[in-house]
Every structure is written in C-alpha cells, then in structure tokens.
Amino acid sequence: MGDANMDRREFVRWGAAGMVAGRFVVQPARRDERIRGANDRITIALIGAGRQGLGDLGNAMRRPDVDVAAVCDVFQPNLAKGAAMAPKAEQYGDFRRVLDRKDIDAVIIATPDHWHAAQTILACEAGKDVYVEKPISVAIGEGRKMVEAARKHSRIVQAGTQQRSGKHFQQVAELVKGGRIGKVTQVRSWNFGNESPDGIGIASDSAAPPGLDWDMWLGPAPQRPFNAHRFGVDPVRWSSFRWFWDYAGGMMTDWGVHWLDIVQLVMGVDAPNSISAMGGKFALQDDRETPDTLLASFQYPGFICTYENRTANAGAISGKSNGILFHGTDGTLFVDRQGFEIIPEKSRTGTTTVDRTQWLQVENSNQHHQDHMIDFLDCIKSRKAPVSEIEIGHRSTTTALLGNIAYRTGRRIEWDAKDEKIVGDRDASRYLEREYRRPWKV
Ligand SMILES: NC(=O)c1ccc[n+]([C@@H]2O[C@H](COP(=O)([O-])OP(=O)(O)OC[C@H]3O[C@@H](n4cnc5c(N)ncnc54)[C@H](O)[C@@H]3O)[C@@H](O)[C@H]2O)c1
Secondary structure (H helix, E strand, C coil): CCHHHCCHHHHHHCCCCEEECCEEECCCCCCCCCCCCCCCCEEEEEECCCHHHHHHHHHHHCCCCEEEEEEECCEHHHHHHHHHHCCCCEEECCHHHHHHCCCCCEEEECCCHHHHHHHHHHHHHCCCEEEECCCCCCCHHHHHHHHHHHHHCCCCEEECCHHHHCHHHHHHHHHHHCCCCCCEEEEEEEEEEECCCCCCCCCCECCCCCCECHHHHHCCCCCCCCEHHHHCCCCCCCCHHHHCCCCCCHHHHHCHHHHHHHHHHHHCCCCCCEEEEEEECCCCCCCCCCCCEEEEEEEECCEEEEEEEECEECCCECCECEEEEEEECCEEEEEECCEEEEEECCCCCCCCCCCCCCCEECCCCCHHHHHHHHHHHHHHHHCCCCCCEHHHHHHHHHHHHHHHHHHHHCCCEEEECCCCEECCCHHHHHHHCCCCCCCCCC
C-alpha cells in the first residue's frame, strides 16, 4: 500500500511523525498539545467567505461544540455573508490579524487556490489547526512546504478532498481492494458539460468594485489590473478564477483532483510514474486560459488512469456526466457522488464470476462534505490524523498538477515520486515551483 494511504492508527503510533518522500520521519510532538475531552469547545475562524467557505462554515457550525470567533474576507459583500451566518464573530480583511488571535484553535481556508499554501503555512506557524480547501496548492513545491509546516508545528491539517469521507467511496475501496472486480488494469474518470459557445464570456480590465481589496486578493500572484473574470465572484456561478493559471489549474485541479484522489484511495497508490496530456481551447469563445477539452493519462504501476474533461459537449459515459469507472478482469465498477454499481464481465464460459449489484444510491450526496468537517473537528480534539491528512491531499493535488504540467509542456512527464522531481526535463521542472510576489513567500 502506498504511503498516502497510511493507516490512521499508524499515524497515531508515530505521534507527530511525518511521511516525507515515502519515508516515516519522526518529529517530536508538541508537548503542550493536549488531547481534549468531548466537552471542550473548539474556537474557529473562516478565511475566505465565498461559496465554498460558507458551505464549510455551515458544516462546522452544525457541531454544538464549535464557536466561530472570526470571519475574514477581502471582499466586503462576502464578508457580510459570513458575518450574517456567525453574528458573534469579529470581521477581518487581513487574515494575519486572525492568526494573531491566541483564542482561535483552527482556521478554515477557502480562499482561491493561489492563497492556500501561504495561508496554511502561516496558520501552522501561528499554532492553528487547518482545514484547507482543495487543490491544496498551485505548485507541487509549495504543497511539500505545507506538509513540512504541518509536521514542524505538529498541526492537524485536513485537505478539502471531502469525498474520502464518503462512506460509499470507502466501501468501493474495500470492494476493489478485496478483489471483487478482479485485477483492475484501467480506470477512467471524467467531467462533461456544455458551456458553448460563450462560456464565461469576455471581461475587460476595469476598476475594482467597492469593498474589494484587490491587492490582498492577488496576494502572491503577479500584480495586474482588476479583471472581473480573474476575481471571479459571481452571483450565479462558481468563481471563474479557476480558469486562470495565475490562481488555479482549470478543471484538472478543480474537479480532476477529487476523482484522482479517489482513484489513489481505491487503488492503494499515491503517485503515477508517467503522465501525458492533450487538449486545447477549441470551442469556447471566452477569456479563460485553461483548456475546454482535456485528456490526461496517468501510468501507475500495474494500471493506467485517464481524466477527461469536455466543456463543449455533455455526451455522457455510461449515462453519467461525471464519475469514475474501474475496469477489472471480473467486472466494472462505476462510482460518483450519488452512489455506485458493479457490472460483471461475461466470462468466456458464459458464466459470470461477479453478481451485478443494484445501483447503490447514497441518501444525501452532500453528507461526505459534512462528515469531512466533523472528522477534522474530531481530530482537533484527539490529535489523530484526519482522513485527508495534508500529505494525502498533497499527493492527490500533485497528480492533478502533473496532468497540467504535461498539458502545458506537451510532453510526457516521468515522475520520481520519492524525490518529487521530474526526470530529465528541465523545462517541465520549472512548473514545480512558482514565483511569489513580495512580500509573500513560502
Ligand atoms: N471541496 C470542494 O468540493 C470544493 C468546491 C468548491 C470550491 N472549492 C475550493 O474552495 C476554494 C474557494 O472556491 P470558491 O468557489 O468558494 O471561490 P470564491 O471566489 O467564491 O470564494 C473565495 C473567497 O476568498 C476571498 N479571498 C481572496 N483572497 C483572500 C484573502 N487574502 N483573505 C481572505 N479572503 C480572501 C474572496 O474574496 C472570496 O470571497 C477554492 O480553492 C476551490 O477550489 C472546493
């Protein structure tokens, strides 16, 4: 089993031991960190009160032992939405003032992707536990530094790849690992939709809207004039910062990371060894930078995996617009957020070795999101490793980022997962790090 699937008991046994480049590295646990009782309260803050942040906050607030002491956003209308959910919380525009507060145990970081690394590392340094949204970083090097900060400061850091907390995803992992569909040699994952021809449209640079600190939104990303699509916040759709390389990685890291995270969980691996990708912006007439059509392939030991994204035709696979298919010698297993089913192979003798399962429908397809936050809050108290411990989140994000590196360079990438290096390709290796705009650094 790959180290990203480290057993949770294993983590506890090692205390604050970290897994760096495939090895256990023992670091002393913080002596002042105590295991808290069920009646102890947890004081949290939200950094980034956009669509996902408000959802995360709502999930945390379901717990009676949680107090929300602060909400922080650089955009006043979103800050007001967070404050409306948590009226007793102090309001902040600068997250560093939140981290200064000694009474805050943990922060939820739901800012755009380009902020995750710096904010997580600063939060760890300030002694906070962290729930950081996926993808955990926009460059592989900064993701590794997040893991190191969590280890150095003995922090609980949960990545927002919440499907790992989905009971039916865990059941699928048990079935496949138990041999239910035989030997799996191919995995396909996909998201399809149709936004053609206009996509998000085109926005000219303009003055920033009132109540927005644009410089603090850009943070470590390159300085540039305000642009409504780069900022992205929109009343009717998910923010479009996702489609600009300075802040994110398109569908590969937005949705692809969720599916690849489950592929790695189910297959018991934590890194591909070779990656290639093709695609382009073929149909959408908008100003996004990331592709509207993408096919990325990942070679793992013993099987291949693809992630496909199409945004200009919604034609489904197996009647599903998104999901994962595991193709085994005895059967095919389909899974998405709604449920899963197994379709047996017809054997050459005419009998089947696997029974077809009924479609197993989950009761609430958002339950895994709530459970993921509850797992984080439980781990704050127990000091155990959460389900998507930051090393696991880093490995899943890394795989998605490698898909983008293969796409952007147009080359097959050979990945040395132990040393987190691209083999023999200096040009592609440039993408492992990114430049930070001062004063920000990691
Ligand atoms: N786990 C999931 O399934 C899931 C789903 C959606 C989004 N996400 C992730 O959540 C994150 C946020 O996405 P979103 O769609 O909610 O975006 P959003 O644009 O709606 O929200 C981001 C918020 O962060 C604020 N912000 C930016 N810089 C800040 C700073 N320095 N300090 C404080 N606030 C700052 C913005 O003003 C905005 O209100 C992304 O990383 C995204 O990938 C995860």
